[in-house]
Amino acid sequence: MLEGTGHDASMRIAEFELERYFARWEFAVRHLLCASDVEGWAMGELLDHADDEAAALWHDLRLGYTETPGHPLLRREIASLYATATPDDVQVLSGAEEGILALVNVLVGPGDHVIVTWPGYQSLYEVARACGAEVTLHELREAAAWAIDIDVLRAQITPRTRLIVINAPHNPTGMLPDRPAFDAVVAIAAEAGAYLLVDEVYRYLEFDAADRLPAGVDSGSHVISLGVMSKSFAMAGLRIGWLASRDRALLARVSAFRDYTTICASAPSEILALIALRARDIVLGRSQALVARNVATLDALFERWPGALSWVRPRGGSIGFPRLRADLDIDAFAADLVEAEGVLLLPGTRFGHPGNHFRIGFGRTDLDEAVAGLERQLVRAER
Ligand SMILES: Cc1ncc(COP(=O)(O)O)c(C=O)c1O
Missing domain, CATH: 3.40.640.10 (Type I PLP-dependent aspartate aminotransferase-like (Major domain))
Structure with a gap:
């Protein structure tokens, strides 16, 4: 690794920031609140x-x-x-x-x-x-x-x-x-x-x-x-x-x-x-129902935290890109959240995006527990 550049001279392509982040965290946390896939089938x-x-x-x-x-x-x-x-x-x-x-x-x-x-x-x-x-x-x-x-x-x-x-x-x-x-x-x-x-x-x-x-x-x-x-x-x-x-x-x-x-x-x-x-009617029906249920949960979350969280409500998919209150640093917030609650967010900085955004995923079955952990962290951050 060339020090400080994030660029490995032995690679012909820049590192995939998001995938490196998941490689570090995906199987080490309790709740992936930023996953883009829908809960896998048995x-x-x-x-x-x-x-x-x-x-x-x-x-x-x-x-x-x-x-x-x-x-x-x-x-x-x-x-x-x-x-x-x-x-x-x-x-x-x-x-x-x-x-x-x-x-x-x-x-x-x-x-x-x-x-x-x-x-x-x-x-x-x-x-x-x-x-x-x-x-x-x-x-x-x-x-x-x-x-x-x-x-x-x-x-x-x-x-x-x-x-x-x-x-x-x-x-x-x-x-x-x-x-x-x-x-x-x-x-x-x-x-x-x-x-x-x-x-x-x-x-x-x-x-x-x-x-x-x-x-x-x-x-x-x-x-x-x-x-x-x-x-x-x-x-x-x-x-x-x-x-x-x-x-x-x-x-x-x-x-x-x-x-x-x-x-x-x-x-x-x-x-x-x-x-x-x-069996796609059944397979897609399961995913669509899970996403609809989870989006309703997130709508309620955003209503409870109008000062701290906002988003352009997605029109499709299993992820969105909300913004955290400007005076809280998203990288520090995500680090504290994963440490305290085992809940993973994906800061927008992983996309090279300068705003205070983070990716939230709503295709998983443990969304309620993950959101509860996020809210406890918001309470702590407000203190
Ligand atoms: C927009 C987009 N394209 C492609 C992919 C790659 O999909 P897969 O990991 O199934 O190959 C992803 C995965 O997150 C994605 O979000």
Whole structure:
């Protein structure tokens, strides 16, 4: 490590601040009040939902390598999530993270320009930087309810813009563009001759289903959807994600890139993902109910602490980005909270965000206990 720089000269990419933070704390605390995933399913409960075909696939599964594009039945199930995609438009990957790594590597390099919303999930812009592309961060501002600024986005386009990346519902703010804004982003990318990657890992967690946007893959051959089992489907441990795109040549290049990462997905995980997607009404219903219940709990929390906490209420997803009272330092507050109560928040500084914000997660079943600990800490901080 180069002292004081946070930069390890042996790495070709900057450290992933958020993941390093989770590596330190995730399994050391009692309550993760900043997790972005929904409480994971128990294996036995999931298997209870297998239909006869999937149950047989599970029982007879051979633990060899799997097909690099993904199990054909799984690709078919993923394609059925979309209005226009076919199984050939789907590349299964090991988590959304591998999708970001592979797609950005095959799409951009030195001389290319990439625009990414920020604050955001670091790999969405860091991988492009590591590939040698010039990255422009499109800043989302609290005063604008974290919305994408269409005029600013248009002005950020250059003749070299190769890729635009958005994430909706958004990590960490819970922002969800309205339909006109989404359509405008799709059109701006088309006019620029750029690809648009839509990170849809929180799709299906819109608080009002009427706000669900069309999927990226259904919005044009230049638009790519990124999906995963980790968030709305509540199965992060499967490490199954996917890219969906009507640009088959692009997907073929992603597949070839994968020869250098994971080669193929985990065989058991593919079958478990197939079972979950076939039972998606039940799987998503559980997540949506948990999120709705927890958001009501947080609404009450914000009402009880109007001077200390405020937020732009998310419109979807399982996370939000509230702000702590200005005279309390968020890093010190989070450190005291984890020490006293074993409750983990994620300070906005981990996103490189200068405000006094923190990420709060509302997809877990222990939210009530975690919120009680947070409130005890607020009382102590007021003294
Ligand atoms: C916006 C976003 N994209 C991608 C990912 C990566 O998902 P996974 O860990 O399932 O690969 C995450 C995880 O937090 C995320 O929040």
